[in-house]
Amino acid sequence: MCLAIPAQIVELEPSDMARVRVGESSTFLSASTMLLPEPPRVGDYVIVHAGFALHSLTPEEAESSLAALRELAEAVEGQPANF
Template sequence: MCLAIPAQIVELQEAGMARVRVGESHTFLTASMMLLPEPPQIGDYVIVHAGFALHTLSPQEARDSLAALRELAERCTFYGKRTIGTFRVLGAEDIYAVYKMANC
């Protein structure tokens, strides 16, 4: 199973690329916007998978998706006794943990 993550566009770049922020974290990615049907704007939320924005989301849809991922991470225990629930925001480590769980 693959995991696509909601991210907010913070900077539009050349050649159809954009810098996006993952959730409320300090994780930023560069993703291609070329698959989107409409030109994106700064502040838009997109679903990013494998370096490509697949579609846009409303702010509420992005919040709901991030909350669901956060809840999933909080309910799981990985690597012995360590739990993901100690994190307040969905960051790169949380995303990796959810990804690992999805591939179990």
């Protein structure tokens, strides 16, 4: 099973690559956008797996997923999550 955290595109790079910010953390990754059905834009939210952006999310879907993941992490860890 894979758990994916929404990532926001912060920069589009050459060759169908994007720099993305994972959740609201200070973690950034490079991800290929070649599998997305439509060209991405800076500010879009995506689900990244194995270095590929697989699916686009609306800002509302991304926030809903992040809120649910924060609640789960807080329940398990007993402290607020940092993502």
